[in-house]
Amino acid sequence: MNSSDPQRFRPADIDPAEVKALIERVRGPVLTPEDEGYDTERAGYQLARQHRPDLVVGATGTADVRAAVEFARSHALPVAVQGTGHASAGVAGEGGVLINTTRMTGVRVNLEANTAWVAAGTRWDEVIHEAAPAGLAPLSGSYPGLAVVSYTLAGGLSLLSRRYGYAADHVRSIDVVTADGQLRHVTEESYPDLFWGLRGGRDNFGVVTGIEIDLVPITTLYGGSLQFPGELAAEVFDTYLRWTATVPDEMSSSIMQMSYPDIPAFPEALRGRQAVHVRIAYAADVLDAAENLVEPLRALGPMSDTLGELPYTEAGSIYADPPFPGFIEASTTLLGELDTAAVRAILDLAPPHASLPHIFELRHLGGRLALPPAVANAVGNRDARYLFNVVSRLERADITEIRPAHKRMLEALVPWSTGGRLLNFMNGEDAAKEVRSAYDPKDYQRLTEIKAVYDPDNTFRLNHNIPPANTGNPTSA
Ligand SMILES: Cc1cc2nc3c(=O)[nH]c(=O)nc-3n(C[C@H](O)[C@H](O)[C@H](O)COP(=O)(O)OP(=O)(O)OC[C@H]3O[C@@H](n4cnc5c(N)ncnc54)[C@H](O)[C@@H]3O)c2cc1C
Incomplete structure (x- = not known):
């Protein structure tokens, strides 16, 4: 599927003046299907099915992510997120706002805590490289070219997992922009429900801008x-x-x-x-x-x-x-x-x-x-x-x-x-x-309830979607 297939995809009618205002607010590129670079910006590793959004935002940091989410909300558009784009087949969205995180890279290793803070678009090979001189390793999987965030928050089956557990079991904190455009620093103490749900529920509650993960003593x-x-x-x-x-x-x-x-x-x-x-x-x-x-x-x-x-x-x-x-x-x-x-x-x-x-x-x-x-x-x-x-x-x-x-x-x-x-x-x-089928039934129910609190309109639905628990909202479970 590509943007030259007009039968299948008609972009939403968004006022060009509002798109211009977004372009002025965002540091990275903001592209519509008519713009040169749109196809490159939305492309991922998986070519069988790719997102075809009304607007793709190449976010350079948290401010860009917040601007994109607020824009989507104010136009009642759904939001999709893409790291390295390995997983889009089956869940790629038509329309809405796609946030591409590949420019948001960076790793900070904390040698006292044996942890690393990792920005949203960072790939495992970068974390592995930064951790190795300290005699440490992350719980990365078979392919180090994957982005850290979506792999980890979906579970993350590592080469080291039979010894240490899932990568999601080793997350200390998560920075996430929720559907209301707020940036939240999520820990076990600050938002216990959200912290529980993000580690396994991945992209259903917001756009993650960075996570803090454990490193293990493996060289x-x-x-x-x-x-x-x-x-x-x-x-x-x-x-x-x-x-x-x-x-x-x-x-x-x-x-x-x-x-x-x-x-x-x-x-x-x-x-x-x-x-x-x-x-x-x-x-x-x-x-x-x-x-x-x-x-x-x-x-x-x-x-x-x-x-x-x-x-x-x-x-x-x-x-x-x-x-x-x-x-x-x-x-x-x-x-x-x-x-x-x-x-x-x-x-x-x-x-x-x-x-x-x-x-x-x-x-x-x-x-x-x-x-x-x-x-x-x-x-x-x-x-x-x-x-x-x-x-x-x-x-x-x-x-x-x-x-x-x-x-x-x-x-x-x-x-x-x-x-x-x-x-x-x-x-x-x-x-x-x-x-x-990815969840135990009671946990799935709890995820829908957390969704109803943080994303009641199901703005984040162009994904493996967990709809909000029934709140009378048309998009709820
Ligand atoms: C060659 C290959 C090897 C693999 N090996 C393993 C393995 O060993 N272990 C394992 O567990 N998995 C493995 N996988 C699966 C892989 O972990 C998933 O496909 C993962 O989602 C890929 O990450 P991505 O950034 O490319 O995903 P994308 O396709 O970019 O995104 C996947 C989903 O994550 C969400 N997402 C992405 N970034 C964010 C963000 N910042 N905030 C919120 N949501 C976000 C998106 O909404 C999207 O729905 C492998 C896949 C491939 C293709």
Whole structure:
């Protein structure tokens, strides 16, 4: 979808004089669909579906964010927010005001408290770089090119999470501009309800301009990946599942099968074939046990093995997620304990038996993720044992084939599914409808009540929306 598709999108009729007044108030760019630069300003990593706002504001700081929110409110327009734009598929908005935070970067490490204050548009690689000289690391995920704020406030499944819990469990304070245009410094003491709800409820209560997060004493991991030929998939998946039942909480890992396209961008041995990757991030204080721990996987005879000690600053090499934007369709579910029958259920519906999906993966959960955090928050589904993701690329297949293929896989996994989802991985066509499944039912109800206090008109609705509890308002639950 793009701005040259006038059938699908008619910008709201906003008085140009009022837009001019906003331009004068805001330091960053303010662009309408007619303006040059509009498409670049609204673009994110996910190309399958992008926001198409009436107005996009490239915020440079809190004052710009406040101006944009106040403008939206005074025109009864909804507000969307975008960091690095990895998650827009399924929830991208048509119309309204889009606030792009990518200019709002900055990290301040506090060595006495082992924390970092991070501005809204900052990516993990910046925090990792600033924390490393002090022997510290943030709870970043597989791809360090993601923005910190949305990842963290949606939960944040880190390479270190089985040892430390979700990134959202390690937030000290949050600066947020709420729907009334006020900047609030939110802590456990100042706004207990909002502090609880923002950590898990993410963008439903306002635009976050910065957060203060814990750093942990990690400098070096034992990690990397083992790559196996697709022909060994059943054996590798079975062994992997048995192995995850035995590993300590310091061991985080995942297993993925990928179908490689037959193009020169990939090594000849992989082109047009399937490979299974096991990704490892072992984060113990002493790494001596690592080689013994991974032995059962190595014994399967990988065709490539990059396991070894690596500084946390290079942790992005473990998953080596592609840094360039793409047309991606993804679906997800959380799973409980798995057995051989679950492996068969997945593999029977995957290449080479079927042409889709292109990628599917299991990430091992449990450990500290299964325990409540020191300060309660809204992140749900802590009982899940594995995260299942299935991903296909629209450059390589038709969406009308991809969706049924993903659905078939999720249906086959129903016997093992907990019915829950992690907000950060909800990107497919049903993302907007699936929001409840990210929360425990009582917590979802509480989120709607907090929403009714801080955003009664549902100004922040171009997202994984939690509507305000029924207050008689037309947009409420
Ligand atoms: C390659 C890849 C690897 C990934 N790996 C992991 C992983 O290991 N662990 C994990 O947990 N997740 C992972 N994810 C998922 C990722 O965390 C989410 O997609 C996340 O939302 C991406 O952040 P973003 O800034 O790009 O999001 P955007 O698409 O920019 O925004 C996502 C949502 O966050 C909201 N938002 C953004 N900024 C703000 C703000 N300042 N204030 C309020 N709301 C805001 C927006 O309203 C929007 O709805 C991965 C995704 C990809 C594509």
